[in-house]
Every structure is written in C-alpha cells, then in structure tokens.
Amino acid sequence: MNQAFQGKVAAVTGSASGIGRASAEALLAGGARVVLVDRDAAGLAAMQAQHGDAVIPLQLDLLDAAQCKSLVPRVLELAGRLDILHANAGLYVGGDLVDADTDAIDRMLHLNINVVMKNVRDVLPHMIARGSGDILVTSSLAAHYPTPWEPVYASSKWAIDCFVQTTRRQVFKHGIRVGAISPGPVMTGLLADWPADKLAEARASGSLLDPAEVGEVITFMLTRPRGMTIRDVVMMPSNFDL
Template sequence: MHQSTWFITGTSSGFGRRLTEALLERGDRVAATLRRPDGLAELAERYGDRLWVRALDVTDPVAVRTVVDEAFADLGRIDVVVNNAGYALFGAAEELTDEQIARQIDTNLVGSIRVTRAVIPHLRAQGAGRILQLSSMGGQIAFPNLSLYHATKWGIEGFFESVIPEIAPFGIGVTLVEPGSARTEFAGSSAAQAEPMAVYDDTPVGEMRRAAAAGEFPVPGDPAKIVAAIIDSVDVEPAPRRLLLGSDAYHLVQEALTTRLAEVEATKDLALSTDVDGPADTR
C-alpha cells in the first residue's frame, strides 16, 4: 500500500476527526486544519511529521489561500482534498437571524468553494488529484427546520455539477459524499439553533423538534464503516460522482428522486407546448 497525502478541513470532530485518525493509523500523511489546532495535540504527539496541522477558519478567504499554498509547499504533493468543515443550523426560515444565515452559508457553502478554488491550481499542476466534498443525504432531500443547512448542501452539489467537467481534463476527480444519519457529534455540540417561535409548535417544524428531542429519529450509520467507505472511494476510477452512505440515505434519496421524476413527467405536455412554433431558433 503506497502512502497517500490528504488535506482535510474541519478535523476537530465528526467525520473529519475520524478520517484523520484512520488515515494516520494506516500510514498515510494528513494535513489537518481546524479552528483550534491544539485539538489535535494528542495525534500530533503520536504521529509526528505525518500529521501537519494548521489553524484555519474557512470563512477567512486570505487564510484559506495561505494555508492551502503552505500545505502544498511543505508536503510537495497532496493526493486527496476533503472539504469537511461545516455544521448544522436548526430553525424555521422565519426564526433564523441574518447573522445565522450568513455564517451558515459562508461556512458550509462558500467555505467549501474557497478551498476548492484554492486547491485546483495545485492539483492541476500535479496532473492528478481527488476532491471529496462532504455533502449529505440532505443535499438531495429536505426536512422542515433545516432550510439553510439544505440550501448549503444543495448549493455545493450544484457547484460541483458544474466544476466536475471543468476540471476533469486535468486529471482531477470529485466525489460528493452523502452520508445519512450517523453516530457522530454533528447534530449535537457543533450545531446551531434558532430561537424557537411558539407559532411553529403545532406544525411540521414542531414535530421535527419533538421527535429529535425524544430521540425518535433512527441513526443507522456506523461512523467507522462510513469513514472506511470514504477512504476506499479514492481508489475507484473514475471517481464516483456520489457516494450514498447509510440505509436511510439510500431509501430517502431514492424515494425523493422517484417522486421528483414523476413530477417532471407530469409537466411534459405543458413544457413542450411552450416552445416556439416551427424550427427552433438557434440565436
């Protein structure tokens, strides 16, 4: 097994931390970024120069460019870039503050875009590389009480749908990783909450809150198996465009796409009826 070098954002907890630990354990090098680098002190002591750590807040555009450039300069080559930094924001759209909305979009969506734009020139110069974007089953489905989180995940998927063919000629592959519910800290300590309004108590938003508080949502995903699948995906050629992970992710996304396709078919006659009469104008 050859040693690979990975660049991972958001490594303090969740999948970012678990990926870092698994990769170091198997002998790879990891450039790990997080807002408080002392959070990886134990791993740094154990693995020495195979772990490269820097402070990074992906909402800081200058810092993103600086840290990415420094990582490639210090490590020489980076095989896999993992956009993992992000968090969940819970609340009905009306309940969220402008500041909460801006921070959610700047972290989950714009932050991933910044990192991607910063690494592309380096990967292009290498003539190869893989980008793994942590999306979610929430990049193809949506629940009440999570509108802004879904906006960022649907947004980053749309971004990469365009970018994938842009960078494919340079040997750069991309995979959108779409886990379902997993037993990580994601919906706990790292999440943000809007101030609830009583008017939503007897609506689907209120139902979601009560179910979550009561622990009624199944959490089938095994983080260790998910991390192993993510790591294994980089050896698949060509890069799988999407990696659905978890039984809930498969069933919910399959149902959503089937429903959406039926809705598309229902519009067929109307859609075709709105074309110009006669041959299409190519202007």
C-alpha cells in the same frame, strides 16, 4: 494493513472532530500523511499525539478570508505536495426559518459554500500541473431531499452538490476526480443544533451513523481505479429511510 494511500499527502478541513476526524483517520490507516486543518488547537494537538509524525497540524479559521486563502500555500509549504483534498468543514442551522439567526445563516452559508468553492479553486492549479488529484466534499443526504426541518442547511448542501457535479465535469480531463459524500445523520457535534424531537427520535430508532462508517466509505471512494469516479455516495442508517 492496507496501505492504499502510501506516499500520498491529504488535507482534511474540519479534521479535529466528527466526519473530518474519521476521514483523517481512514487516510492515516491507509498510509497517507495528513494535514489536519481546523481552528481547534486542542483537537489538533490530540490528533497529533495519537498519530505522531504522519499528522501535520494546521490551525486555521477558514471563515477568515486571509487564513482561508493561505490554506493551499501552507499545505504545500508543510508537505510539499497535495494528492487529496477533503473539503469537509461545515456548520449547521436547523429548525424553522423564521426562528433562525441571520448572522448564523451568514456564517453557515459562507463556510458550507464559499469556503468550499475557494478551497477547491485554490488547489486546482497544483493538481492540474501534476495531472492528478482527488477532491472530496462533504455534502449531505439533505442535498437530495428537501428536509423540512432544515431549509437553510439543506439549501447549502444542494448548492454545493451542484458545485461538485459541475466542477467534476470541468476537471476530469486533467486527471482530477471530484466527488461528494452525502451521509444521513451522523453522531457529531453538528447534531447539537437539531430540533430536540428529531434528535430524540433518531436516537431512539437507531437512525444515526457513526463517523467511522463514513470514513470507511471515503476510503472506498478514493481507492477506485483512476479511470473510475465515484461522483456521489448517499449513505444513511436503514431505519432513517422507513
């Protein structure tokens, strides 16, 4: 078994399901200890029951400002160090803008943009002091194409993609790599908010990724030699590009 992450500590937000869970499981398979950050207590308990002592559950609601601010201090208290941060937690708002609920827009933009920026900002002093670290952010294919059925969600990912690329240029001199993974549609709970016709079309054509496939790409990104940064991987089902 490949133990590329042996001796490392990772934290993954939104890790009780979907891409976050797949990321955590890929890191665990590589030998890391993983702090699972999520508000879903039952999901965290299930992960701990499955993976045992390598898992450190941390129940937080990142939309709460005080709890969000406590993320990095709590991780360091629980695990003593942090080598890898995967800022993955996110929400989805799709459909026509005129039909979108404004409170839902606020929540999505806050989690998809503000929380990611604050989590990354808060981990930087620790990684800078150590002279090493990896930060990975879940972006989306929507960050690279103006997807007409999701103007709010796509805008959040365009913003965070800019954040990743600019922050990467600031911190590489400290031995810190910052990258984004930009999947096309993945079979997760977020797709419950997709327009019904688009979801049916994607299912019928085989145009959906499995979360485990995203986990495999995350492993690839994080296991490159330290002198190499994979700054952004765009991955999609081949049928989705027809």
